Amino acid sequence: MNAEPGLPLERRIGKRSAGVIEKHLGITTVEGLLNYFPRRYMARGELTPISELPRDEEVTLIARVLSSSTRSMQARKGTITDVVISDDDGRSGLRLVGGTDFHGKVPGTLKISFFNAYRAKSELLPGRRALFSGKVTSFKGALGLTNPDFQVLDSDPFTAGSDDPEKLAAMPIPVYPATAKLPSWKIQKVISTLLETVDLGAVPDPVPASVAAREDFLPLATAYRLVHEPETAADWQRARHRFRYQEALVLQSALARRRSQLAAEEATARRPVTDGVLAAFDRNLPFTLTDGQAAVGKTLAAGLAENHPMNRLLQGEVGSGKTVVALRAMLQVVDAGGQAALLAPTEVLAAQHYDSIRRTLGPLSRDGLLGALGSQDGESVQVTLLTGSMPAAARKQALLDAASGTAGIIIGTHALLSDNVSFYDLGLIVVDEQHRFGVEQRDALRAKARKPPHLLVMTATPIPRTVAMTVFGDLETSTLDELPKGRAPISTHLVGLAENPGWAGRIWARAREEIDAGHQVYVVCPKIGTDDDGDFTPGEAEPADVGLEDNGRELASVTAVVEHLQDEPSLAGIPLAPLHGRQDPDLKSDTMARFLANTVKLLVSTTVIEVGVDVHNATLMVILDADRFGISQLHQLRGRVGRGGLPGTCLLVTSLERGHPSRRRLEAVASTTDGFVLSQEDLKLRREGDILGASQSGGRSTLRLLRVLEHGDVIAQARSDAQEIVAADPALDAHTELADAIDRYLNPEKEAFLERG
Template sequence: MLGWRRSPAAAAPLREVLDAPAARALREALGLESVGDLLTLVPPRWLGHDDGLDVGPADEGRTVTAMVTVTRLGRDPAEGDPGYYRRRGRRPRPREVHITDGARQLVMPVFGQAALLRRLRPGSRLLVLGQVRATAAGMQLANADFLILGPGGEPRAATGRLEKLLAAAEDVGELRRLLDRPALPLHRGRRGLPGIAVALYLDRVLRALPEQPEPLPEPPPGLPGFDAALRGLQFPPAGGPGPALARLKYDEALELQLALALRRRDAARRTAPACPPRPGGVRERLTAALPFELTGGQAAVLAEIDADLGATAPMNRLLQGEVGSGKTAVAALAMARVVDAGRQCALLAPTEVLAAQHARTLAGLFGELPDGPRVLTLTGSMSVPERRAALLAIVTGEVDVVVGTHALISEGVEFFDLGLVVVDEQHRFGVRQRDRLRDRGRDGLTPHVLVMTATPIPRSIAMTVFGDLAVSTLAELPGGRAGVDTAVVPVLEKPRWAERAWARIREEVAGGARAFVVCPRIDAGDPGDGAVAGDESLESVLPLVREKLAGLRIGVLHGRLPAAEKEARMAGFAAGEVDVLVCTSIVEVGVDVPEATVMMIRGAESFGVSQLHQLRGRVGRGGAPGLCLLCTRTEPGTPERERLEGIAATVDGFRLAELDLRQRRHGDVLGEEQSGAGGGLGVLDLIADARIIRRARVDAERIAAADPALARRLTADITAEESDYLERG
């Protein structure tokens, strides 16, 4: 919030502004400690006293609040039956209260509440809060709470949520002031704290809060000032919360863009080793030796990378491309150019399985060349003597390309002359991890950085979370790849489909292909990804696989195996020693087995969109078409089922990325759902608010250039963890 969260007003503990019971309730129920925590709690919706009763069938289920007058009372169900309310097993009947807002009449059925109903007369004034319901007899206000007002508008008695509000008020005057506001924030109640009471506490805090200064030199044109937006978020004026939300979205976008603009300015001050082309060098020989022609997209991206590598400004480029689009080949050619310049390259991979595969791929490419670059792998599972020998080879320059996991960025790893850092699956690493390699250049030089991802990124997201990176995109697949079809298999509704899925695996293997069966977790007690039935864990699915695929060679791969065992089992599958590999999502990225043509994903609903897109990219990488079977127990029409059907309907990763984003909370920009206790509001929608993001990006560049000190003050709220996520995307 442009540095406001660090101001004394925002940092003030709630216990200094509210009474002890209120502050304790907010802390225990919502985790709120400070004034800033409370005021940046975004209401899911607002209730306006002027909603009125102008509703129709299209408003079915909508909650409304209105000031109304009682016109008449229906017959009391206890009339003529004095024991009605005491009789057990009776079928409850409501008493109908006819109400009007002056323009429209509605019926409000009230169950029980006999004592309060006896206080009502035609002409009684009420504040009502209920749900619109269409019935054969007309429109009703169902499940309604009501607050009885005296002749002067003073609150007298109430039911339900409004009774809790009345009880929480310090006095009648405070409640009247609250009810005089055009709209109230309707926060979700939790752990005994009703949402309407949160509105009361917000009113107390805002009445005690002095006017907050404008953090910018002047409010952005067309938007309210900061203080008005902060107050209007909770208690909007008659026009609604739109202007306040627009200003706070802008502030959130500006804060992110300022952080990225400062990083770009910092990078521009660094110097990188220029890596000019060398005639007859490794690059030319590798290009000639490749067993395939580069696609037009690969050639275009490589030209962009070459231009960066030839300059003394550090390259900071994101290479995004669909699964199987040929990113590794592009990275290998970029490495070859850097090796031609006499410098080393490092490739950082998120898992040992992927690091080992990258090392095999690069060794295979470079090994075909006379005097080709020497490739070494550095992982955390190496023995002490192996690690010592590897570190010596790296620091003395005996190796040209080092492929590793997080071990590559650990203490004690020094390079002879590092010229290029390639980070695979960018979203798995944070800025501080990436910078550990960037800071290991020689003689104060900064290595060039190329980060790669197969998780497609919509333009608005790339502009926000990768705003300090130049972006290159590989949109086409290399020739010779048949692609993959995807089908949803509802195992409970269509048991015959489930049987057919097993038969399809047998048919593919009989034709010389290989198959994956992917499970969301190792065993039922494993935290895994999301909630999934225990019988979809690897431990439970494995006997089923052995039963359904009896006679086939079954292998198992998961993250708890020793590193050497994982590599051996993956290599055995690649070599054709295993027909079906039962595994977890450890094979999500980088695994390249062209003979694999079918993948069954158990409990598919527990995986994210990008995970499923990555997983299915492991099949269909050769000349035969691939098939991905998403096995699920979800019901038709549920969000989880619709997500799976959306994935099955397209292989366009960019469309899937937008589907993924639309199904997340809008407040998840920095990686954690905002509960009010974290930094920032989380009101920015990266798709719907693309225009705001573009405006903020332009303004951020102007501010960072004209007044870097102001830019740093405005980004003071961004924590190290949020900056880390900002870089990971």
């Protein structure tokens, strides 16, 4: 039978079943459903610990029916069948969990109500074990399931006809990622039908035979059958191991192929000169580069001097001096007659880069002069800003300067990607905060160059090695892991208002103390206004889940906090100002300028100050409703203080009670300032899709079985194999199955993991 990967699903399982799968899972092809792997496997003797079930989530569990009763409804016709299920196995209070007896545990119970449900009344009899699927709710302290579906294990239709009771009892139960309308066992039934109709032996195998033999992998057809219909735990474990490596190989081969293609392109070499702007800049530097900055600088200089494009990721801690390293690379390109473009995610950050780079260049920065590139006089370079909200005249001049070559360094936002933007000779693209941009946007800027330009990607969010291998595998990586001299440590404290409500007033008294000492304060809020619906200005970091807290309390907003602080006795007479992404650009620039000049003492803002903002006199940051921010965002935010040699303090304020899962993030941030440790913790706590880019809003991970923290050895082996395969066969002409798998897996809709790279 035809097992073509793209074959429509309805050709194998019928139009009706295919329609249900497409509606609820979005899967339309044979391959898509074959690769819809179980999330986990349950043993038939296993009872799910009911006390450990997550609230407000769809779950699949095994439980024993404790009691069942049916009563008539009073308000209308019909009946209600109340079923109480338990994790008690019914033998002297013992509870079975994964086949192990635990003595002395109190059994958990859960109540389910079925309306007019003859099937529940007749099948869910006391003593029977069953699979239940539904959303866990809590009412008056009692757990329940909303709109559940169930399957009685005593009469399991998938194993009916088995004449070996022991074998039946040992068979694992696959549990698939399900929806409220499509429980796991119905997905399993459809997949079982598919397995009967597809010739699995005809499914193309992307893993080279030599690799499969070396690793002793199951044949692909066997792996598909055992991952969906295992008879023992060893069956699905071997199958998953095979598919996990296969997934890693496809991803790493895609990255290796892209890397090979980039390396084969011809770029203009931008070699250093001895008497240009860069040499003058280095002579005038008021500080000494750290050893790390100097080493990375040499690496970048060598890469820019090559006649094929440099493609490099520069990662470093908040405040490690990445901007100076990037500026030196830009000056080398300008000296060689080219232009450099710096792409920033927000207008606030773009303006901050523009001001700080001009300030850092000092007399070497040339503004508004007509003529050729600064490198031609060897003494100066024009820096130009281009954003979407600039006045028409200024924008027109900036476009002219970029196109004519007058501007050597062009700093901008997404506006740089517009069709009407052109460059005289674009030699280097610097992308700041890469996680805000996709490959598409990077390539749109690349297309504006005469020849493929060099690329430098910067991120202040440290990345675990395994993530870097998976997400940024097409880039070489450099790391700055030491802070410049004079950078003071930051102390971070968790302020729990639930257990210490009196601390609310102390926060503002603490802010006043800092201001009276001559310093300045940031206050960060998750929202702009009290009526905010989360529709933030494009490019501004959008906080998660803006709106009401779980307990109905309104989250802190910039407008409400400013209003409150104007009447706060502790801050009487203190000049303060709001800052957020919806303000007029001129107002934003003026506010930042006043804060930088120390005429504004306290700045109340959203996350527009998350990256790049550099005010040396700011020593205290108060983050309100800090539980609404992610680990990396909190780490970025607190990096705005302690930048001028003065010790910094960050207060993470939350109203959540002790023990709430979201407080674990805050505890992690308060416990360390090591971004690499935090990145590991971030990956553990967040859905992998958020970090790997399965969707910009944080949906299900693009990865099926691969987990970048758990399977680093698999990723490393696959990366080594992929590099060897691509080195010997760059076009993958001799590995057509692998090439086809890359094209299918990384189609435009699913190329999410590369969109961060």
